[in-house]
Amino acid sequence: MRDDILLRVEKPARYIGNEINMIKKNPEEVDIRFAFCFPDVYEVGMSHVGLQILYYFFNRRSDMYCERCFAPWYDMEEIMRNENIHLFALETGDPLNKFDFLGFTLQYEMSFTNVINMIDLAGIPIWAKDRKEEHPIIIAGGPCAYNPEPLAEIIDLFYIGEGEVSYDELMDLYKENKKNGGTKKEFLEKALKVDGIYVPCFYDVTYKENGEIETFTPNHKDAPKKVRKVIVNDLDKAFYPEKQLVPLIEVVHDRVTMEVFRGCIRGCRFCQAGYVYRPVRERSAENLLDKADNLVKYSGHEEISLTSLSTGDYRDFKKLAGGLVDKFSGENINISLPSLRIDAFSLELMKKVQEVRRSSLTFAPEAGTQRLRDVINKGITEEEILNGCGLAFEGGWNRVKLYFMVGLPTETDDDLIGIAKLSSAIVDKYYEMPKEKRTRGVSVVVSSSCFVPKPFTPFQWAPQATFKEFMAKQKLVKTSMERKQIKFNYHEVQLSSMEGVLARGDRRIGKAIVRAWEKGAKFDGWNDLFKYDIWTEAFKEIGLDMAFYANRQREYDEILPWDFISIGVSKEFLINEMEKALEGKITLNCRSQCAMCGAKSFGGGVCYEV
Amino acid sequence: MKYRIKFSKVGKIRFIGHLDLLKVFQRAIKRGKIPISYSKGFNPHQLMGFAIPLPLGMASVGEYLDVETSEEIPPEEIMSALNNVMPEGIQILDVRKFTKSDRSCAAVLEAALYEILLDDKIIDFSEIIKNMFLQNSFEIEKISKRKTKIEDIKPDIFSLEEISNDKFTFFRTIISAGSQRNLKPELLVKYIYKYMGREYEPLKVKYKRIELFKNNNGEFLPL
Ligand code: SF4
Numbered sequence: 001m002r003d004d005i006l007l008r009v010e011k012p013a014r015y016i017g018n019e020i021n022m023i024k025k026n027p028e029e030v031d032i033r034f035a036f037c038f039p040d041v042y043e044v045g046m047s048h049v050g051l052q053i054l055y056y057f058f059n060r061r062s063d064m065y066c067e068r069c070f071a072p073w074y075d076m077e078e079i080m081r082n083e084n085i086h087l088f089a090l091e092t093g094d095p096l097n098k099f100d101f102l103g104f105t106l107q108y109e110m111s112f113t114n115v116i117n118m119i120d121l122a123g124i125p126i127w128a129k130d131r132k133e134e135h136p137i138i139i140a141g142g143p144c145a146y147n148p149e150p151l152a153e154i155i156d157l158f159y160i161g162e163g164e165v166s167y168d169e170l171m172d173l174y175k176e177n178k179k180n181g182g183t184k185k186e187f188l189e190k191a192l193k194v195d196g197i198y199v200p201c202f203y204d205v206t207y208k209e210n211g212e213i214e215t216f217t218p219n220h221k222d223a224p225k226k227v228r229k230v231i232v233n234d235l236d237k238a239f240y241p242e243k244q245l246v247p248l249i250e251v252v253h254d255r256v257t258m259e260v261f262r263g264c265i266r267g268c269r270f271c272q273a274g275y276v277y278r279p280v281r282e283r284s285a286e287n288l289l290d291k292a293d294n295l296v297k298y299s300g301h302e303e304i305s306l307t308s309l310s311t312g313d314y315r316d317f318k319k320l321a322g323g324l325v326d327k328f329s330g331e332n333i334n335i336s337l338p339s340l341r342i343d344a345f346s347l348e349l350m351k352k353v354q355e356v357r358r359s360s361l362t363f364a365p366e367a368g369t370q371r372l373r374d375v376i377n378k379g380i381t382e383e384e385i386l387n388g389c390g391l392a393f394e395g396g397w398n399r400v401k402l403y404f405m406v407g408l409p410t411e412t413d414d415d416l417i418g419i420a421k422l423s424s425a426i427v428d429k430y431y432e433m434p435k436e437k438r439t440r441g442v443s444v445v446v447s448s449s450c451f452v453p454k455p456f457t458p459f460q461w462a463p464q465a466t467f468k469e470f471m472a473k474q475k476l477v478k479t480s481m482e483r484k485q486i487k488f489n490y491h492e493v494q495l496s497s498m499e500g501v502l503a504r505g506d507r508r509i510g511k512a513i514v515r516a517w518e519k520g521a522k523f524d525g526w527n528d529l530f531k532y533d534i535w536t537e538a539f540k541e542i543g544l545d546m547a548f549y550a551n552r553q554r555e556y557d558e559i560l561p562w563d564f565i566s567i568g569v570s571k572e573f574l575i576n577e578m579e580k581a582l583e584g585k586i587t588l589n590c591r592s593q594c595a596m597c598g599a600k601s602f603g604g605g606v607c608y609e610v
Numbered sequence: 611m612k613y614r615i616k617f618s619k620v621g622k623i624r625f626i627g628h629l630d631l632l633k634v635f636q637r638a639i640k641r642g643k644i645p646i647s648y649s650k651g652f653n654p655h656q657l658m659g660f661a662i663p664l665p666l667g668m669a670s671v672g673e674y675l676d677v678e679t680s681e682e683i684p685p686e687e688i689m690s691a692l693n694n695v696m697p698e699g700i701q702i703l704d705v706r707k708f709t710k711s712d713r714s715c716a717a718v719l720e721a722a723l724y725e726i727l728l729d730d731k732i733i734d735f736s737e738i739i740k741n742m743f744l745q746n747s748f749e750i751e752k753i754s755k756r757k758t759k760i761e762d763i764k765p766d767i768f769s770l771e772e773i774s775n776d777k778f779t780f781f782r783t784i785i786s787a788g789s790q791r792n793l794k795p796e797l798l799v800k801y802i803y804k805y806m807g808r809e810y811e812p813l814k815v816k817y818k819r820i821e822l823f824k825n826n827n828g829e830f831l832p833l
Contacts, residue, residue, distance in 0.1 A: 004813050008669050011623040018698050246637060248623065248697060249630045300637030300695070329638075332648055596619070 001093065005083075009075045010018035013249040014042035017068075017090030020246035021298060023055070025065040027092055031175045032064040033099040035089050039114035040107075040525065042070040046245065048181060049254035049259055049307055050105060050142070054163050056241035064171060067099075070522070071114045071120070076297065082122060087121040096122035099136045100174065104155070106144035109502035110495065110525035112151060113517040115140070119154070126514065128156050128201065133184055133588070137174075145275050146229075147455040147562040150505040150513060152200035157188060160565055161230035162195040164238050164263070170194050196230035198565070199223065205507055205561075211548055213506065213559040228566040229276070233604030234281045235262065242294045246301065256295045258288055260320070264309035265590040265606055267375045267580050267597075268366070270408065272454035273309055275568045275574075279605035282588060285316035289323045296333065304328065305336040313591075357572035359393050360399035360445075367408060368418025374584045375410050377577075383559040384420060389429050394437070400426055400444045404492075406473040407465035409453040409581060416473055419448065420480035427485045427551035444486045448477055450496035454503050455562045456569065458577035461554040464500040466547070467493060494532040498524070500550035501539075506561035509549065512542040612708035613688060614715060614833065618671040619664060623699030634697060635675065642691035647678040648797035661715035661788055661822050661833060662722075665794075666723045670819035671703070672723070674833045676717045715833050718824035719788035721768060724795045728779040729814035732806070735779050736772045742805050743770075749803045763801060765794035768830070782832065787822065 006012035027033055036055060038045030045051060051068070056092045058066035067089035072080060080087070086095035096102055102122070104115050119126050131138075140151065141159035148158040159166065170191060191197045202220035207213055218225060232238045244256060264273065264282035292304060304324060306315065324335050337350065363385050370382060387402060404419050409563050423446050430442035450470050453459045465473065470493045481488050502509065516538035521536045523529040539546050554560070556575050563571075573596070580587060587595050590606045600607035619631070626634065636656050639646050648654040650759035657678035664670050679688075692702045712718075732738070742748075747762040766786040774780045785793040795817050803810040823830035 003667075006622075006625050012667070013627075013630065016622040016625055018622060020641075020695075020697055248626045248634055250633065254633070296640075298641065300640035302636070302640065332654055570711060 001085075001088070005076075005085075007163055008079065010073060011042075011249065012068065014073065015076065015090070016248075017093075019046075019248055020300070021243040022091060022245060023059045023066070024091070025059070026066055027094065030063055030065045031063075031178065032101065032171055034058055034064060034066045034101040034103055035069050035096050035099045037069045037096075037102050037104045037118055039071050039111040039118060040443075040523075041073060042247075043251040045070045045248075046247050048105070048107070049257045050163075052244050052257065053241060053259070055241075055245065056243065057164060057239050058167070060239065061168070061171065063175060065091070067094075069096060069102075069118070071118055071196060071297065074523075075395055077117075078119065080361065082438055083503050087118055093275065097124050097136065100178075102136045102138045104138070104140040104142075105511075106140050106142040106151075109144055109150075109499050110530070112144075112455050112513050113521045113524055115151065116154065116514060116517045117522050122213060128153055131156075131184075137184060137187070139215075142270065143276065146272070146565060146567065147503065147505070148198060148200065148565075149561040150502055152507045152512045154514075156184075156199070156201075157191055158198040158200070159196055160198055162232050164232050165230035166194050166196045170197065170393070175493045189220065189222060192220065192224070195228065198227045200507075203564070207508075211545075213561060216559060216561075216564055226564055226566045230567065231262075231277075231281070231568075231602055233281065233602060235281050236287045240283075240287075240291055243298045244295055244301075246299045253305065254301065255305045256292070256299055256301045257305050257307055258292060259283070260288065260306050260308040260311060260314050260590075262308075263605065265313055266310060266379060267377055267577075267587055267589060267595070269375070269458040270366070270405065270451060270454070271309075275456045275569050275597075277309075278567070278569055278599035279602060279607045280313075281605040282314060282316070285320040285323060288356050289322055289327065289409055292324060292327065296328065296331075302332060303334040303336055311337055312380045312591075319447050320544055328585045360401050361389065361397050362401045362403070363388070365422060366403065366405050366437055367411075367415060368404065368420075368422055369415045371584055372408060372411060372415040372418070374586050375581045377586050379580070379586065379589065382425070385422070386425060386429050389426050389433075393430050393433055393442070398430070398440045398442050400442070402426075402446045404446065404448040404477075406448050406477065407470055409459055409462045410584075411473075413476060416476045417480045419446065420482070420486075421475050423481065423486050424483050430485075442485050444483075445489070446481070446486055447489045447491065448474065449491035450474075450493055452496055452500045452503055456565075456567050456574070457558065458574050458575065458581055460504065460560065461556065461558075461578060463553045464497070464550045466551050467497045470497065480599040492527050494529070495524070495527060495530050497546075498530070498532065498535050501535075502549075503548045504561070505549050509539075509544060510543050512539045515542055568597075568599040568602055573597045611682045612712070613677050613679065613685060614694075614706050614708065614712070615674050615675050615677060615688070615702060616704040616833070617675070618669075618701045619672065619673055619699060620669045620704055622698035623697055624664075624667055624669050627666045628660070630659075632660070634700070637690055638692055638695050638697075639677070641695040642688075644677070644688060644691060645680045645683070647680045659714055659716055661719050662792075665817075668817050668819060672819055672821035672832070674822055676708075676715050688800075693734065708737065715822075716789065719822055719833065720786065720825040721784050721823040722787035722795075722819055723782060723821040723823070725773075725780070725782050725818045725820055726795060726799060727816040727818075728799075729816070730779055731774075731777060732779040735774060735781070738806060739770055739781075739802070740820045742802070748756060748801050748805075750804065752795060752797065763793055763797060766791055767798065782820070784823070 001015050069089050088095050116126050126132050138156045140155045145158045173190050188199050202223040204219050206215045261282040262276040265280050268274050366378045399500050423444050453462045453464050475488045516535050519534045521534045647657045659676050661674040689702045689705040748764040749760050752761045769786040770783040772781045800810050822833050
């Protein structure tokens, strides 16, 4: 990128690459040029652990060069469009339209317009059918690929599952096909035989008059009826990088990040990650402690963070956390432990690794009453929360953060008022302490988001609350909050409503997404940049009803747009979970009692733990 | 143990700002296994201090920072350890141990030498500058966040000499820098353009910092 342009944009270092541990290769000497595209700004993308793993995974192949590209910010995009500069990769600065692959990671639905915008900025036609042999192949993976249909006419192929499993095979196929002078279509046909790969152009969809899907059928003999996700069974044997890219500017998370395990044993019924990543598979503490040395040594970071959906569920937690403290506490390295359960042990540990005064305690009860927590299978009780807070207050903490959701299935006003009651009970708990211990006062920050039903959860059939309903619910929670020690925030309602439409969208909404993009939608995940009106207009112009996607009760026998994907968890299990939810019955976690969800068929993980 | 480090910042990395540069150094010191000392207190940080921030986008071959270590190490070792782990564009040029009389680089800084390239060929530039210096004062508007005021920048300019080639007008200048008096080179260039009656276009002027000086009994010496 030219210096005079860099001088004109905010945070020019987003576009210069050359970070610590960046891989340098001669692009002339590789067979495959792959651009890892993260459809959000640099600071967000560079904080993503999946990018860090896949970047080195791809680059361990000598025949492949994986480079990175992020969504340029508004100011840079404007200059690029005015001066006809194509979107480029950070490593070489080469335009993306020269690459063999563009690989997008789909982390959240609201980044879809950025995907489209990046393809367009690269000078590549956005519709798959308009692309020619000379254009790159566009592949996408990540959590939102579990319902790939909204982008089915834009992306050439989707990767369903964990990258370490099938990418080598796919890249070998591509290389061979290219060498033999095969066409792009021939490659896509061959890709049909690779596990976890979905090639949308080889499937046709027909619709009923009422808008539901009538048939979803392969139109190619090699296209599997069901695409089964691929997962790594033994994470200790899987590739894990020795190094991490270290940005030159401040990003969202500036730290060594270690992935402790994948999946979650808990089965909260609203949580897509809790189902699509089943079964839980852990890395051993020995392996992680061993890897930590190099990650720290080669990065120079002063913080290590353990990531997973629920770190406290890691079986070897004591060994790992203790080991990290022993290894690094003398080197001024902080250890951050998100998603921990609060008990005596974890508090003791947090005292060792963090600074009590500044840190706050986080709880995610998600619902205000025990009844509703049972409905969503959130296995945390009021007593546990209050005891945890009590212990923490005694230990010197005085700030608590609470996360809730509104609009959950079966929710009533009592549940909403319950949010305020629980928050007050925490304040009361603080004042139960003797006066001399209450020197700093207590602060409770309550955040409530709007529930978005997601594919592959028991609530995938449930209607989402409408915009108006959400507003009324949030208002009720807000007015029920009486204590001055409590601060209440709520998540943007319009954004969640839109996310609700896209999350369970079918192939037809791709046109509405493109229309919204044409009307200026991008960075929709950014509250202040999201423009709801654009989206409602776009859906209207395409002739689609947003309520059909978000607010409708679906029947169990309806063909859902993502039904052709198998995550290993059976539909019967999800139906059963939905029914149990309505009865307020909980399901025990995988380690207490296997609920026979179906994921055992992968042959590994928690299902086989002894 | 205190050390003074001289380094350059050129190429694309000059597009990172001062706070980010600080982080880049902190991590490099960790990677290079320099036994850096930490401050005491709740939130310990590495003991290091820069002479003066370098504006984002500007190249320099004469930047300084001081670091404090918990053990004594030969300066050459610090230099090579850091150069092994520095990102492209930052090079450690020199490391020396503090002498008894040394004070922090920020405290002793008084002036800076810049090379400034005008993307233009100005005929008789030296002559113009000579005449400019015949004036008693160089008054120019200084715009800061809170207020705008007229200031005389003549006392801040210690030398100015043309080193042009046939294509561009090029000059070197030593001007005040540091906590006492500080002149931004851009303000000087703005003044020169104003004096010439030309319009100043920020993107056409290239600045490079060459050296930072302390005042040693009226003589400028590199930090
Ligand atoms: S099969 Fe049982 S143990 Fe395995 S993921 Fe499903 S519920 Fe958990």
